[in-house]
Amino acid sequence: MPWSRRGHGRIVNGNATTISEYPWNLSIQFLVRHECGASIISTTWAMSAGHCFYDDVTKMLLRAGSTTRESGGVVFNISRVVYHENFNSTSLDNDIVVVQPSEPFPLGPNIQPVALPADGYEAPAGLPVTATGWGLDQNFQRPEELLKVDLYVDQTSVCSKIFADILPVTDSMMCAGNIHKGVCFGDSGSPLVSGNMQVGIVSWGDEDCEYPLAMYTDVGYMRRWIRNITGV
The missing domain is CATH 2.40.10.10 (Trypsin-like serine proteases)
Known part of the structure; x- marks a missing residue:
């Protein structure tokens, strides 16, 4: 398995390490608990693995700009999730998803694509x-x-x-x-x-x-x- x-x-x-060294890092959180990682690719989009989104996305958040995984930084609701059309949750082929936060990421030293x-x-x-x-x-x-x-x-x-x-x-x-x-x-x-x-x-x-x-x-x-x- x-x-x-x-x-x-x-x-x-x-x-x-610190978030200032890797300012694109995001924590995907389910009911405030760290679940998966993700990356910022623009002010309005993030990217992660498709298999990370098996739960109710209304209970999931994105935490940006923090070295600490479950506190600090800025927290966003998720407004849109797009899976690859050929994502296979069994074989993990095309294991990718792009995600939009509820509002744009506020770029700064600790938040960068x-x-x-x-x-x-x-x-x-x-x-x-x-x-x-x-x-x-x-x-x-x-x-x-x-x-x-x-x-x-x-x-x-x-x-x-x-x-x-x-x-x-x-x-x-x-x-x-x-x-x-x-x-x-x-x-x-x-x-x-x-x-x-x-x-x-x-x-x-x-x-x-x-x-x-x-x-x-x-x-x-x-x-x-x-x-x-x-x-x-």
Whole structure:
């Protein structure tokens, strides 16, 4: 069973960071509890994983501009959610959603959109990338502050083989990881960035959260769809 279906998440063996370093980070909150991550892509749109939105969105909020996951910053209701038309909640193919807040994000030092790649961009194997998010750490503790973990992109064909018994790896996915480091339950929807450019969205992986690789929605592959829906 992939960990994307098992609830709240963690960054494994990462380091503390601040929202000013990653000002596009959002916490998706269900009944005020952190549920998933997301990223700001413009003043009026955010982006996350499709499987994060299985609950009643009227009970979900977006928290922006805070290093602390369940306090501070600015909180928004969600006014619109658009799933990819080919999103499959079983296979997690096309695992992407774009979301509109109830009012525009007030841009400032701690609230900024992330850059997006060109249409069809393919992150090369070996590219250093960073995942950021909130949730349980390797000791299953609940740190309140934003965490980051440094990873590397790997060849999708490698992940296709090692995850063959979990889920099929499709064209909408990319893989990244590092030894004894990674993402896990509830980091779903969080951004995977190269510098200030988002290349992936945390999607799914092995139940062992220290497994060296995990799967991400490929933002370059989804770039045209994102523009068609949001104009971004």
